Amino acid sequence: MSPILSIEAVTKNFGGIQALNGVDLQLPDGDVKCIIGPNGCGKSTLFNIISGALPPTSGRVEFAGEDITGLTPPIISRLGVGRKFQVPAVFGDMTVTENIEIAAAAAKRAYLPLSMLRRRPDRSDYDRLLADSGLGDYAGVVASELPHGIKQRLEIMMLVTTSARLLLLDEPTAGMTEAETAATVALIRDIRANLGVSILVIEHDMAFVRELDCPVVVMMKGAVLTEGAYDDIKDDPEIRRAYLGE
Numbered sequence: 001m002s003p004i005l006s007i008e009a010v011t012k013n014f015g016g017i018q019a020l021n022g023v024d025l026q027l028p029d030g031d032v033k034c035i036i037g038p039n040g041c042g043k044s045t046l047f048n049i050i051s052g053a054l055p056p057t058s059g060r061v062e063f064a065g066e067d068i069t070g071l072t073p074p075i076i077s078r079l080g081v082g083r084k085f086q087v088p089a090v091f092g093d094m095t096v097t098e099n100i101e102i103a104a105a106a107a108k109r110a111y112l113p114l115s116m117l118r119r120r121p122d123r124s125d126y127d128r129l130l131a132d133s134g135l136g137d138y139a140g141v142v143a144s145e146l147p148h149g150i151k152q153r154l155e156i157m158m159l160v161t162t163s164a165r166l167l168l169l170d171e172p173t174a175g176m177t178e179a180e181t182a183a184t185v186a187l188i189r190d191i192r193a194n195l196g197v198s199i200l201v202i203e204h205d206m207a208f209v210r211e212l213d214c215p216v217v218v219m220m221k222g223a224v225l226t227e228g229a230y231d232d233i234k235d236d237p238e239i240r241r242a243y244l245g246e
């Protein structure tokens with residue numbers, strides 16, 4: 001199957017800083033991959049380029065077979081790329097249910113090519129995901145009063161509800177407790193398995209990476225150093241040196 005996302009030779013310079021110097025990365029449709037790498041290696045810059053927040057200096061980004069290089073964030077998001085930032089973007093004065101309803105209303109305005117959807121999610125999918133993700137118990141709670149982990153999961157659910165075909169999650173478990181992290185792993189697995197949404201996750205919590213059990217892309221100095229299974233990555237001496245100073 002053709003990849004949902006294909007990144008070819010992407011570079012990005014900020015003045016004299018070469019933040020990305022030739023990134024190649026493919027995500028098969030319906031798959032999850034984790035991106036790890038030391039601070040400043042260009043992970044968030046790569047997400048900024050995929051989502052259209054920044055144009056690349058050179059290179060190409062394809063989403064679902066279409067060239068999306070340099071398109072604006074509203075267009076890329078309406079095509080079905082949902083980006084989650086480190087700080088959750090939810091409507092603080094609205095309840096969990098109202099937040100999800102707003103996302104569902106936004107989905108109706110999406111330009112999503114229907115041929116790209118394997119199956120359009122319906123109300124029962126969202127209700128089940130809400131229950132499974134632990135959000136169901138908070139349905140009537142105003143978002144500003146939610147525990148941190150629940151708020152983060154609400155934002156992921158809102159992105160899924162806007163019919164995103166590809167989720168970009170930048171350190172989704174930052175500041176979470178162990179239990180919240182485990183629930184987030186379960187939610188990501190569920191979204192992928194039951195809705196077929198493809199997911200790229202930037203994460204530095206190696207316990208999360210192990211639990212998610214997906215291919216790991218290791219970035220270093222603005223490029224992809226290697227890609228492999230967690231068990232292969234964790235014993236690689238070069239990676240251990242970069243991460244643990246060994």
Ligand code: ADP
Binds near residue numbers: 017037038042044045
């Ligand atoms: P990571 O997310 O892997 O920690 P970033 O992508 O945030 O790394 O940053 C990569 C490099 O690019 C860093 O040197 C950072 O300072 C620089 N950088 C990122 N965004 C900008 C920007 N908007 N303007 C200038 N420099 C930037």
Ligand code: MG
Binds near residue numbers: 043044045
């Ligand atoms: Mg970052």
